[in-house]
Amino acid sequence: MTIQDVDRMSFAEEWERWHRAHEQALADPHGFLAITSLHWLSPEPTRFEDAPGAWSSGPEGVVVELADGEELTIDGTAVHGRYVFGAITERDSLYAGYGDAAIEIAKRGGHDIVRPRHPGNPLRTAFTHTPAYAPDPRWVRRGRYLPFDEPRAITVGAVAEGLEHVYDSPGQVEFELEDGETFRLTAFNGKRPGSLMVLLTDATSGVTTYAANRSLQIEAPDDAGRVTLDFNRATNLPCAYTDLATCPLPPAENRLPIAVEAGERIPLERGGRP
Known part of the structure; x- marks a missing residue:
């Protein structure tokens, strides 16, 4: 085996390690493959099937109104009732826990959005x-x-x-x-x-x-x-x-x-x- 062959093998092995790590991140329980829906928020509070609460976007920024018995976890603390996330910076994302799911609250292209991420989403579980x-x-x-x-x-x-x-x-x-x-x-x-x-x-x-x-x-x-x-x-x-x-x-x-x-x-x- 030549030195060139060894170098190519080492190059391929390093690439394999990198790509394996990249794919593990892609298949994270709350990664993009776990997203179940994309909701564009408006001033009108709206409920979604895959997230608790009624969500809206207005002068206060993003607001969720949780009904009795509904709960989100934010920075390790359970929240109930009305919660104000405030203004989200463009391309930033915040995350709230909901059972084993994560609710992404973000701003994209000047619009506030909510994207629930459920680990059991078939797109994620079927990914190879x-x-x-x-x-x-x-x-x-x-x-x-x-x-x-x-x-x-x-x-x-x-x-x-x-x-x-x-x-x-x-x-x-x-x-x-x-x-x-x-x-x-x-x-x-x-x-x-x-x-x-x-x-x-x-x-x-x-x-x-x-x-x-x-x-x-x-x-x-x-x-x-x-x-x-x-x-x-x-x-x-x-x-x-x-x-x-x-x-x-x-x-x-x-x-x-x-x-x-x-x-x-x-x-x-x-x-x-x-």
Whole structure:
């Protein structure tokens, strides 16, 4: 066995560990696969089958009115009657306990929503895995971070009709393929301080990968602005599995004309191949 073979095996094993952890988080008892409904709140108190109370959104923010015998648990404390969650910040989520379920209270695209998450949801209990391309080191590309002078507010569409998301973009990421062709992607802030995230589609979208979007996390640039784009770690967003999501769409410049045959493919739940 050559050193190159060993390196490829180590690369594949590391990717397998990462993807296994990613899928465990996806299948969490209160993860996105556990969502049973999506409710857009209005000033009129409304009851839902999969959550206690009558929910509304108004000048006080999100309010729930629990009937006699109904209870939610918030930060470990049981609450009854009328409870005011207050104003929710865009893209933030709060969670209230309800038996073995979690009730998500959030704001998306300027609208307050409630999304109950029940561990017994069939989408979650039937989940096995997400198909993905075999990890290939050639899809690890070195790139350059090109920061803007000031962060720019970028408006993108959403999978939910009529909804828009606004993200602050700190800059762009430029990378080349083996043939020297250069591409530039608009980046948003990533999960960790200093890290980046890009939303993208490519020529595989709607063919072997989910049509609307995929996401790629990028570690923070080094002191010289160098970054690494590992397209093997391009992942599906929640909307790839459920219609009860409000995922953003990539900005126009992030729709690559090439086929990125790496990362996660169309989920089995959407008709993808094993």
